[in-house]
Amino acid sequence: MLKRERHEQIMRQINLHNRVLTTDLVDMLQVSEDTIRRDLQELSESQKLLKVHGGALSRSYQSAYDDNAIYAREAKIVIAKKTISLIKNGMVILTGGGTTIIELVKQLPVHLKATFFTISPFVAIELAKYDGIEVILIGGIFSKNSKVTFGGHVISQLAGINADLCLIGTSAIHPEYGLTDTDWEINELKKAMFQCSKHVAILCISEKLDITLRLKVAGLENIHHLITELPAEEECLREYRSRGLNIH
Template identity: 70%
Template sequence: MLKKERHDFIMRQINLHNRVLTSDLVQLLTVSEDTIRRDLQELADEGLLFKVHGGALSKSYHSSFDDSTVYARDSKIIIAKKATNLITDGMVVLTGGGTTILEFVKQLPKNIEATFFTISPLVAVELAKYNNIEVILIGGLFSKNSQVTYGGQVITQLAELKADLCLMGTSAIHPEQGLTDTYWEINQLKKAMLAASKKTAVLCISEKLDIALRLRVCPIGSISYLITELDQDHESLTGYRDKEVNIL
């Protein structure tokens, strides 16, 4: 594979999953670890990603207040607008982090009255701009990679919560494999968020459909709503409709 093809592949993985591991790229591209390290360094030098120990991070994910760097932002705005239809006055809402959730917060009605719990400091800052929203940031260890709080302290706090609705992004979703992730701590965190909520909505650009990663978060039946930028009757969503997931 040519270097440009490798770089294009790496950037697609970064844009879809927000972060990549060097070890995964070595296996996917069947090249040496030194080659991947050089590729990541070159892409970092071009300002296309952030190189970190063991892999790389999406520039948009790491700098979420800069809208110009958000991947597939137009699609995420469509998703965000659909998601706001699930929010009504008086609700208790739990959110994850990521650029799609940030777009959702920006699309909320200005006078909405609700209580939001979040594991994302960036999301908390955006929510604080609304006069009638009570914002509760769930504290714990802070993941520099994922930009959210995690760990035993966070999971303990989540166990005391029963939100009306949980809104979370995802790196991968599949009609048979369900919701999956690559990182153990994020996997455990998402499981705790699901358990802390009556209903769960997954906000997901269509490029992440039909992908399965190494760690299973939950079966598809545990998800109440799947929100993409596609029309509800789009053929790409057939497998999810067959599983009786509510498609928005």
């Protein structure tokens, strides 16, 4: 595989999942670890990603307020506008982090009155702009990679919440294998978020459909809504619909 092709594959993984591990890239591209390290260094020097120990991060994920740097922003705005229909006055809502959730917050009705719990400081800052929203930031260890709080202290706080709706992004979703990811700690956090919520909505750009990663978060039976930028009747969403998800 040519270097240009490797770089394209690496950036696709970065754009889809916000972060990549060197070991995963070695397996996927079938090259040496030294080759991947050099590729990541070159992409970092050209300002296309942020190289970190063990892998790399998306620059847009690190710069949540730079609208121009957000990958697939138009699709995420469509998802955000669709999600608004699930949010009602008086609700207790739990959110994850990431650029799709931030786009959602920017689309909320000005006069919404609700309580939001979030594990993301970036999301909390955006929510604080609304007078009628009570914002509760769940504190714990701060993940420099995912930009959310995690750990046992966060999970214990989540156990005391009874949320009407959980809004969360994903790295991958598959009709058979459900929701998957690559980070063990973040996976355990998402499981706890599911457990304390009456309904769960997954906000997902269509490029992340039909993908599986190495760690399972939850089966589709634990998810109530799937929201993408696609029309709900799209053929690629048929299997998700047949498994009981409300498609938006």
